[in-house]
Amino acid sequence: MAGGWAPDGAVQDQIDDTVKDAVLGARARMPAGEGTDYCEDCGERIPERRRLALPGARTCVACQSTRDAAVVRGGINRRGSKDSQLR
Numbered sequence: 493m494a495g496g497w498a499p500d501g502a503v504q505d506q507i508d509d510t511v512k513d514a515v516l517g518a519r520a521r522m523p524a525g526e527g528t529d530y531c532e533d534c535g536e537r538i539p540e541r542r543r544l545a546l547p548g549a550r551t552c553v554a555c556q557s558t559r560d561a562a563v564v565r566g567g568i569n570r571r572g573s574k575d576s577q578l579r
Contacts, residue, residue, distance in 0.1 A: 523548035531555050 527548045530537055533555035543549055551559065
């Protein structure tokens with residue numbers, strides 16, 4: 493049972509939307525197109541198992557980890573805090 497102005501199931505709807513956004517974001521970051529044998533960043537050979545598991549891979553695991561760490565972990569604030577929405 494939801495309280496206030498929120499309908500029943502509002503919390504679950506927020507959770508579902510957050511998961512959906514994360515999945516769509518991950519799919520958007522997936523490599524597409526032709527992969528390479530050598531990493532675009534460091535020039536090391538990309539292991540065959542990685543190329544088979546992730547067609548379109550253009551970086552080695554180490555360089556991709558560095559790229560992933562640099563991605564800003566932002567998103568939509570679903571908490572409804574007025575303070576954060578006004579920024």
